[in-house]
Amino acid sequence: MDVDWAQVRRECVVFEDAAVVALNKPAGISVTGERHDSDIVEAAAAAGETLYPVHRIDKVTSGLVLLAKELGAHGQLTRQFNKQTAEKAYLAIVESTGLPDRGVIELPLSVGRKNRVRIAAPRESIRTAADRWFVDPADLLDTKNYPSITRFLTVHRDEDHTVLALRPITGRRHQIRVHLAWIGHPIVGDPLFDKSGRHERTHLHSWQLGLAAPWRTPPELALTATPGPDFWRPVRTEEHDAEAILDRADQLLRDR
Template identity: 55%
Template sequence: MTTWADMRAARTLYEDDGALVLDKPVGWSVMGERHDTDIVRIAADDGEKLWPAHRIDKVTSGVVLFAKQLEAHGDLTRQFTKRTVEKSYLAVTGTVGLPAEGRIELPLSVGRKNRVRIAAPREAITSVDGLWSVPEDAVDTSKDVYPSTTTFTKVEECDGRTLLEVHPVTGRRHQIRVHLAWIGHALVGDPLFEKNPTSRTGLHAHRLVFDAPDGQRRTVTAEPDDEFRALLRDAASGT
């Protein structure tokens, strides 16, 4: 079992008096799950209190920012609310054919079983010059609707899969995963859209730029590990 001391030693990307940035392993939750792969819990069990400034999904690896002091937490979370934080993800889809650059402007809502979905029928989605959107009159306003924007740049295509650099302009729950799936380019190994996936999910929080409690603008990067890189390599080798 991984201890908090092990996690800190191996996964710390940046630290100052008020903030801690970790490279979260895939399969770990940021908080809210009462078991030994919950980062906030194992830290607390070892005597360290952390406040997440944001979250990434359990199936996603990479950069996560925590406040070490409650006084720092408010400022860090406000940066996400005001969208002054720059976020960059790496994503591997199980498809090809995406343009070199794209912008997905599809509103989100929550459907049955608390599942995040596009707040419009799939057939209403249009794609024009790399922009995916839906007409305003197609949006289902019977539930709360959350305007959501994701942009991407294509990095590489390899034997039926595509590596993207993705920027969630807004930060909705499951945004990248749902946006890509609903335009027909779901992530490899995503349990939201693939029953019994045989690989990890192809999403990695690669880079975060934020104003640290010490007053400096910081850029923190977590390079993807071999398991993530294998999503493309294995496709190329046919394994």
């Protein structure tokens, strides 16, 4: 998909100052580096604006993406992601309704054939105890693996789907998508795990982001990107229902 940077700037900016710009990215647009595809960073450069991505979200994921306008701010912000001090919250709509009110997925990731991210253990070795999913170290595959932790809260259920608020403690590639699929609750419309073609998009949204910002007063960034109507389609919510779900998710995250 060709990216019209002027249109993205006009429609998607949720915050901007002299050092950074934050976008509410639509699903289907790459942030940077996708092969044979235009992306936000490339489109901005073509329009004369140099941006440095602080973090990445997948092309199929909508929501908050933060880009720095200057290298000094970029370094200060990326270090927080590397040290896992950035506060990230996502929303996801998943298949089926058997998840508990809260849980933690502690499943190491590895990279398999064709560069595909997977759990670094056989599926049948995944265990659950006290709303925690994990594998015994003895069951890990003989390959390099990366410790990965995702916490979640259930904020809405209907007959077929569940809406989750998630905090990825680590930030591995495809972490939320793989974790949820391997415990039996794939994200609706995720092309990694749903080949039905029934859904127009992947229902994963980068919702909130909190970081230290030393150049600001007070020295912090607290960003939110509200998901659009297309995100809510599987749960058939009205606008006021979506607002109530977001309010509940925000309160649960604050109380955690």
